[in-house]
Amino acid sequence: MTTEKENPPTTAPPAGSTRRAFVGRLSWGLADQAASSMSNFLVGMYVARSLGLTAFGVFTLAWVTYGVVLNVSRGLASDPLVVRFSGVPDASWRAAAAQAAGTALGVGGAIGAVSLIVGLGLGGHGGAAFAVLGVVLPGLLLQDAWRFAFFAAGAGRKAFVNDVVWGVALVPALVMAARAGSVEGFVLAWGGTAAVAAGYGCFQSGILPRPTRARAWLREQRDLGYRYLVENVSLSGASQLRAYGLGAIAGVGAVGSIRGAELLLGPFLAVLMGLSLVTVPEAARVLRQAPHRLGAFCLMLAGGLAAAALLWGAALLLVPDWAGEHVLGQVWQSASQLIMPLTVGVAGAGFGVGAATGLRALAAARRSLRCQLFASACYAGFGIGGAALAGTAGSAWGVAAANLSASAVWWMQLRAALREQHQTTISEVRTP
Numbered sequence: 001m002t003t004e005k006e007n008p009p010t011t012a013p014p015a016g017s018t019r020r021a022f023v024g025r026l027s028w029g030l031a032d033q034a035a036s037s038m039s040n041f042l043v044g045m046y047v048a049r050s051l052g053l054t055a056f057g058v059f060t061l062a063w064v065t066y067g068v069v070l071n072v073s074r075g076l077a078s079d080p081l082v083v084r085f086s087g088v089p090d091a092s093w094r095a096a097a098a099q100a101a102g103t104a105l106g107v108g109g110a111i112g113a114v115s116l117i118v119g120l121g122l123g124g125h126g127g128a129a130f131a132v133l134g135v136v137l138p139g140l141l142l143q144d145a146w147r148f149a150f151f152a153a154g155a156g157r158k159a160f161v162n163d164v165v166w167g168v169a170l171v172p173a174l175v176m177a178a179r180a181g182s183v184e185g186f187v188l189a190w191g192g193t194a195a196v197a198a199g200y201g202c203f204q205s206g207i208l209p210r211p212t213r214a215r216a217w218l219r220e221q222r223d224l225g226y227r228y229l230v231e232n233v234s235l236s237g238a239s240q241l242r243a244y245g246l247g248a249i250a251g252v253g254a255v256g257s258i259r260g261a262e263l264l265l266g267p268f269l270a271v272l273m274g275l276s277l278v279t280v281p282e283a284a285r286v287l288r289q290a291p292h293r294l295g296a297f298c299l300m301l302a303g304g305l306a307a308a309a310l311l312w313g314a315a316l317l318l319v320p321d322w323a324g325e326h327v328l329g330q331v332w333q334s335a336s337q338l339i340m341p342l343t344v345g346v347a348g349a350g351f352g353v354g355a356a357t358g359l360r361a362l363a364a365a366r367r368s369l370r371c372q373l374f375a376s377a378c379y380a381g382f383g384i385g386g387a388a389l390a391g392t393a394g395s396a397w398g399v400a401a402a403n404l405s406a407s408a409v410w411w412m413q414l415r416a417a418l419r420e421q422h423q424t425t426i427s428e429v430r431t432p
């Protein structure tokens with residue numbers, strides 16, 4: 001059983017070939033994230049324009065709930081796969097990918113059944129949205145698991161193609177949902193087309209998910225999986241708690257306003273949510289080949305993300321009202337007022353992602369769990385507290401303060417973990 005130690009360094013390949021390989025993997029990672037963010041933006045834009053602010057808020061609550069379930073699946077299935085099976089022999093990867101995909105499918109089936117029952121019990125459009133979400137959850141989680149598996153294998157091109165297939169299937173499905181004009185119709189269009197992409201992932205990989213091996217996978221990966229589960233769920237749970245709290249304090253329309261502003265920052269939010277697809281495998285490779293470069297790699301990643309988020313936010317502030325209204329309809333007016341605090345928050349979160357990537361590569365699950373619990377508590381507490389003090393804008397500025405505070409904690413923990421890793425390496429060298 002692998003314990004919480006650094007991966008042993010191996011002989012590094014020539015610098016030129018390493019750099020070219022890294023650029024190739026990173027390029028496919030960026031392309032995949034672009035495809036993913038475009039799909040998310042397309043869904044959000046269609047719902048916002050078709051249903052209006054209140055119904056968009058209901059859809060957002062279903063979306064946030066999906067985010068919680070997605071992070072359960074990633075913590076138990078995908079994150080251990082990426083940490084332990086990136087760059088391994090093909091036979092090992094195929095066996096692990098089948099088990100991880102089966103685990104994701106099982107999580108989707110189990111939680112989807114609960115969502116279906118709860119939604120039917122609630123009734124109305126909100127209940128119908130959650131009932132449909134329960135039906136489509138298995139496909140959504142399996143599609144996400146294939147993306148992680150492909151990046152672990154260094155086959156980012158397949159992940160990109162899979163997301164493109166989903167995006168192409170989404171277009172006619174969203175047109176049909178817009179004609180129906182219901183929240184549940186949009187949830188079905190979004191989740192149903194994910195199932196199409198999930199099926200295509202089986203064809204791409206030549207692997208069938210093995211749900212019957214889920215229990216064995218959970219047992220073998222329990223030292224990482226359960227910590228990552230708590231870490232991931234605390235993050236998405238805090239987001240859901242903040243959304244429900246904001247809705248209770250300021251109304252469901254306020255939740256729609258926040259989601260509208262997030263759509264405008266969509267490219268960076270999508271990157272932050274799924275960045276481990278690219279960065280954790282790369283950081284693991286840096287750790288194996290040149291451990292002394294891991295800190296610099298994480299710092300470069302953090303600085304690049306924060307700067308890019310600030311530049312994008314500055315550009316959004318220059319968007320004229322007529323253009324914003326064309327994209328988001330009536331959601332634009334309230335969402336545009338939140339661009340500045342959300343930009344600061346995303347930049348702060350981006351800087352923290354650099355440190356989080358390093359802790360994942362080091363398999364320092366205890367340290368990353370402490371950081372995430374602190375970050376989640378700040379996110380929910382500052383977000384709801386800000387809403388109580390100053391409404392929607394107060395909640396946005398509260399989240400920005402939470403992300404900046406959490407970023408500082410992530411970097412303190414990474415420094416400590418790198419120091420421990422260096423000391424362990426010195427001890428192993430001195431040991432005869």
